[in-house]
Amino acid sequence: MSSEKCDVIVMGCGGFGSAAMYHLAKRGLKVLGIDRFHPPHDQGSSHGETRVIRKAYFEHPDYVPLLHRAWDLWEELAEKSDHKLIERRDLLMSGPPGSEVTEGARQSARLHNLPLEDLTHEEAFKRFPMFNMPPDHTVTVESTAGFLRVERCVGAHLDLAQANGALMRCGETVKKISGSAGQLSVQTDQATYSAGAGILTCGAWTGQLLQDYAKLIHVRRKTLFWYPIQNSVWADPVRAPMFFLDLPEGQFYGLPSIDGRTIKTGEHTGGETVKDPSTLERSILAGDEAPVSRFVEKRLVDIESTFCRSTVCMYSMSPDGHFLFDQLTDLPLVVAAGFSGHGFKFASVLGEAAAELLQKGRTSLDIEFLSINRFAR
Numbered sequence: 001m002s003s004e005k006c007d008v009i010v011m012g013c014g015g016f017g018s019a020a021m022y023h024l025a026k027r028g029l030k031v032l033g034i035d036r037f038h039p040p041h042d043q044g045s046s047h048g049e050t051r052v053i054r055k056a057y058f059e060h061p062d063y064v065p066l067l068h069r070a071w072d073l074w075e076e077l078a079e080k081s082d083h084k085l086i087e088r089r090d091l092l093m094s095g096p097p098g099s100e101v102t103e104g105a106r107q108s109a110r111l112h113n114l115p116l117e118d119l120t121h122e123e124a125f126k127r128f129p130m131f132n133m134p135p136d137h138t139v140t141v142e143s144t145a146g147f148l149r150v151e152r153c154v155g156a157h158l159d160l161a162q163a164n165g166a167l168m169r170c171g172e173t174v175k176k177i178s179g180s181a182g183q184l185s186v187q188t189d190q191a192t193y194s195a196g197a198g199i200l201t202c203g204a205w206t207g208q209l210l211q212d213y214a215k216l217i218h219v220r221r222k223t224l225f226w227y228p229i230q231n232s233v234w235a236d237p238v239r240a241p242m243f244f245l246d247l248p249e250g251q252f253y254g255l256p257s258i259d260g261r262t263i264k265t266g267e268h269t270g271g272e273t274v275k276d277p278s279t280l281e282r283s284i285l286a287g288d289e290a291p292v293s294r295f296v297e298k299r300l301v302d303i304e305s306t307f308c309r310s311t312v313c314m315y316s317m318s319p320d321g322h323f324l325f326d327q328l329t330d331l332p333l334v335v336a337a338g339f340s341g342h343g344f345k346f347a348s349v350l351g352e353a354a355a356e357l358l359q360k361g362r363t364s365l366d367i368e369f370l371s372i373n374r375f376a377r
């Protein structure tokens with residue numbers, strides 16, 4: 001199929017692209033989504049069962065208004081798709097005095113009036129005996145947190161986008177983007193498509209399609225592991241919180257069991273540079289497990305130290321760890337990339353922002369702080 005004309009072409013239908021397609025199609029725009037794989041898939045950055053969503057955002061308080069809207073939109077999607085997509089769960093954060101994680105969360109909570117519960121080491125140990133935290137670390141618990149079923153969310157956005165008339169071309173790779181005001185041409189390995197505008201959101205591959213972004217995005221290989229639980233407390237949604245621990249050995253996060261048998265955990269810090277995401281090493285290598293199983297052995301109680309399941313994923317890091325979200329001026333294109341290992345929870349709200357930008361030329365959401373103009377400044 002060649003030379004098809006539609007309103008918007010979405011390049012990359014993963015975490016963010018699927019949400020953008022849904023919000024565009026819902027507004028009555030004629031949308032074509034193109035993906036090199038068949039989303040939801042396990043080749044990019046949106047797989048591995050779950051993603052944490054939280055509101056006392058340690059990365060920056062400016063994300064908090066977006067998170068309120070993001071949460072509402074995920075709930076709305078769950079209702080419309082009739083799938084369980086989001087579940088509320090406490091989040092325990094800990095770190096040394098002055099830690100970016102605990103101090104950042106407290107600052108966002110103060111500025112946006114969010115409930116956070118600070119615990120002494122003794123209180124934390126009593127309430128959450130399944131963690132071995134260093135005695136000088138401070139602990140805070142967020143109740144406005146939860147997790148998203150990541151592949152289900154991508155699938156729900158795509159299903160509802162198509163139910164609203166969006167078309168999809170899977171197994172087709174975008175090779176070249178060109179155009180001028182109001183006229184976009186997208187060349188794939190199979191056809192050429194034209195549209196009034198486009199959204200480029202190819203995750204770890206974005207830099208291969210836009211030179212300016214190649215300089216800004218640094219892709220990291222990340223591993224995730226599931227470990228069997230030895231105590232049913234880990235399967236108790238009230239007693240076992242999600243966790244994000246800022247430790248001398250690195251930052252580690254995890255989600256307690258959703259299958260009743262395992263916890264999922266990984267290291268947020270670290271990860272080798274990926275030169276080409278298409279040749280990413282997808283099997284677990286000898287050195288991959290050691291830091292995580294050392295963490296499990298030292299810091300978690302009643303978890304087996306040999307993993308039973310794993311996957312490999314990618315972080316697309318921006319220079320400052322904040323997202324890259326812009327409407328370009330030289331091409332009729334919105335670019336959403338560099339989600340830096342914390343972007344999935346925002347797919348719903350930023351998908352809406354992109355749809356508003358393309359339909360009305362503006363959005364009511366405050367996203368200016370995510371513009372790449374910050375690097376020029």
Ligand SMILES: Cc1cc2nc3c(=O)[nH]c(=O)nc-3n(C[C@H](O)[C@H](O)[C@H](O)COP(=O)(O)OP(=O)(O)OC[C@H]3O[C@@H](n4cnc5c(N)ncnc54)[C@H](O)[C@@H]3O)c2cc1C
Nearest residue numbers: 012014015016036044045052174203205313339343344345
């Ligand atoms: C291990 C791990 C844990 C994480 N934990 C969290 C968390 O707890 N909470 C959170 O909010 N975020 C988390 N993140 C980050 C979050 O998952 C990502 O930021 C988000 O999923 C990125 O979505 P994306 O749409 O940019 O990329 P993707 O979902 O990878 O989508 C990009 C799409 O583009 C397609 N594509 C690529 N190139 C082309 C091309 N040339 N032509 C056509 N299609 C193309 C790909 O096939 C893919 O489908 C985590 C990430 C990882 C890896």
